[in-house]
Amino acid sequence: MWMSTFARFALPALQRGTSATACRALRACRRPGPAAAPLPACPTAAHARGQQTLGSASLPVAHHSVRHARALDEERLIEVEWEDGGHSLYPFTWLRDNCQCPRCTLQSAQARMLLLTDLDIHTGVDAVEVTNDNKVSIVWPDQHVSVFDTEWLKKRCFSPAARQAMQEELFLNERYYWDSTLRIPTADYQEVLQDDKAALAWLLALRRVGIVYLKGAPAEQGQVARLAERIGYLRLTFYGPTWQVQDKPDANNVAYTSGKLSQHTDYPALHFAPGVQFLHCINQAAQGGESEVVDGFHMAGLLQREEPEAFRLLSQLHVDFTDTGTDYCDFMLQSKKSIIDVDSEGRVVRVNYNNATRDSVLDAPLHQVQPFYRALRAYVDIMNRPENVVTYRMEPGDIVTFDNWRLLHGRRSYVSRPDRLRHLEGAYLDWDEVMSRLRILRKAVGEAL
Structure with a gap:
């Protein structure tokens, strides 16, 4: 079931990517003699194009x-010397701190x-030896004994390559960039609910x-x-555990109107915005209402190449966001965020942008106001280029699931009839819960094979 070209992009962590990458990296740990060839750079800029459906594979x-x-x-x-000729080094203090015996763990x-x-x-250290069952045993000066499994040690090698591989295995940070040529990966809703391999994929x-697009859910x-x-579990917000995207009188959110929604991330007015969003189509409008998405990380990369000063400003200036109203309960939110969040190595890790909730308060020196508008307009213009936007129309029973820290999504205006009132139900989760389940499923699927 589900085998196709999508496996080239989304499943390296199972088929060959994370584990194999880890193995390649770990083999590079301090080899004697000439330096090992450097690992290829992580394919964070790889482009995902063409037909994308889900597959499953073993670990x-x-x-x-x-x-x-x-x-x-x-x-x-x-110093541990491996049978393949590689060497790994482990500090005394780190080993004692991480003793796995029942007294210490x-x-x-x-x-x-x-x-x-x-x-x-x-x-x-008083003594170190390799045991008959291929473990590393250490006797400390106080005669406490620590015994370490070799697989456990190997994965925690301190070489740069091994550390990078371990972080990739833990967090799956590699991304596959895309533009309008992407055909959204698609899976079956019932299979995802019932089958661990399908859920993992x-x-x-x-x-x-x-x-990822899920099809076949009941339209209710x-x-x-x-x-x-x-x-x-769901992320509870001021709009409730789930929320209904419908035309509403005196709407407390622009999403609850029939007008066009520009590309945005949800809830930047929260200091910790939800990481993942689900939208389920229960009923579609008679006319219009098509959804649009762009890869915000890819667009940020394009902005950095085309207008580096704009990228610098959007990643450094903190912008005010606000959201006020009553729903699940009354709320009056304020937050300050950069439009583009980068980590310590300059990699884009989050996009925070919603034109509707961007506050009229702009906490910036006067001389930065016009440059900010130029920079933001440059980023938005890149996101609106037709070659960067994926457009799709949801039908009853379709669920779209997406990364709210990365994707910007929008909607075309629509016209409803009394017998065709547009209705979507939405929900949020955080990436902590999603990654937790992903790791559990990856372990379960690996052990079942």
């Missing part, structure tokens, strides 16, 4: 054997019980590509809540 399990282990007392490091919770105040951060696609309220339960 390969690596096995590593230790040839030798010794203490380097002067450097205060344990609560195994049922995988939680450290050793108090930092009881840790000798200048500890030495869905969440991997959601993480890598940022948007409650389906986004069922889908959220497949992951964990």
